[in-house]
Amino acid sequence: MTAPTNPYNRIALLASDTERAQEAYKALSPQQDWAPLEEADVVVVLGGDGFMLQTLHAMLDSGRIIPAYGMNLGTVGFLMNRYDKRANIAKRLAKAHRKSIAPLRMEATTQTGETQSLCAINEVSLLRETRQTAWIEVTVGDRVRIRKLICDGVLVSTPAGSTAYNLSANGPILPLDSEVLALTPISPFRPRRWRGAILPDRMHIKLRVLDPDKRPVAAVADQKELRDIAEVSLEIARDTELELLFDPGQSLEERIVSEQFVVD
Template identity: 30%
Template sequence: MRAVLVLAHTGRRDAVEAAVTVAENLHAAGLRPVMLEHNLQSLAAAAEQRLKAANIAVAGREVEIQDCEIGMVLGGDGSILRAADRVRDARLPLMGINLGHVGFLAESERTQIDDSVQWVIDQNYTVEERMALDVQVWQADQHLGSSWALNEASIEKASRQRMVELVIEIDGAPVSAFGCDGIVMSTPTGSTAYAFSAGGPVVWPEVQALVLVPISAHALFARPLVVAPDSVMAVELLQREDERGILWCDGSRSMELPPGARVEVTRSEKSVLLARVHQTPFSQRLVDKFNLPTTGWRGPVEAHNTLPSREPEIGLGPDPEAGLGAG
């Protein structure tokens, strides 16, 4: 039997109702809905009888996550990021149904829940790979820990009263040092999240690049940097007793950084898989999600609509030697 993992933000009433509806619809179509045990326990109080009727399997006990063909995530971008962390090793594609605000990672909106289930039933989707980050933390020659991120790894000041002093490095060469509120190192996927809020560039998902964005830096040169996908971005905290920071990965996994800590960020060998149905250009997604004004746009001119005409001559300007006689 085909199995589909259903993941939801069980702290939200609309997400609970949506998750139960999705499970019921999958079951009615002959598919086996699968949920995490703690999600099932959270949902049971609100819809125990409906859950039993949907014959939901417990992930990891009755059906392994890697045996599911797709994961359906009901919630906002935060829910999708948490789901990506849960299924990353299983290489399971995720289809997000946005119940939040912007929902940049989601494929559909709350009004398209039934459509989303039908896409899964019909296997009417493609799988897109998104670059992720590998994050390593060092102090001198001691390895303190590691993590990963789909959106970004950010280093922030530990104290609200003072800045954190950092040195940034690209491919083994120091670039600049300054005091700031923090640094964001992101993927193209994360360029529209924290990095965007900090003033970084919007990078199209198909562009292979890494982005580094200082946050409120006190420096003349503290511009966002876009580097090669195989580059090594590193940030070092200055070696001071009170110079501490906090590393956040995708805003959910954190680690305290002691004075002198070094954070290295590279492209991960493991990408994240997203299920896509709509072949909407990324530019249109930007317009839709941020409600950007496009009034006055006329569009490209079709070649067959243009009238033949002589190419205008481009003048080179007056000859500076013209009119100057000898002697």
């Protein structure tokens, strides 16, 4: 059988600043001449999910998006592949499968009228800034669905992020190809029995903060926070797809399915 041909000529190698990731970087560095990230066809990311998100966001900010192959040297490693210091990186890349994911785009307006656009690969969450509960109006499509959600916060998760904060907030795990989003309340008080909603990802979502002077709210898009929010509008950024690479049998779809059968 003929070995698969590596489709990538220029490979970049990045590592987080943790001790384990830096040791892995030293172990893998002699394998080949690594390209600078700005000239690479693909990037190998050493670290955990947080560092992978940081790398993907750097691509979004720069406007230059290339496939990313992660090797887990963090904790969960949901977006990563298994690390093996003996592995031949070029061979693993040649066998890897691609998976495209589209981030959420958040258009946020602050109480002072400033606007900012941020992307989230996992989720956008609105969180109370003080001991007071947040009051949030929820609009989906062209209709107000909840006039006053009283809660610690609310989040909108992509399928890729559904096993992260969303799952911790008792939100649903979403198959990667489901084309839906999870709208999940965080410690809801009213409506008391509302557990959230699963929404088609083509729908526009708007979250408006009520009584912001007494009950200020922050918005967090993955790792970036904006404070004193007036409202946020959310939709899938279909013009900005990212590509993750996974070893055979280790796809993101399989991990999402497997996570639903984990018993503590």
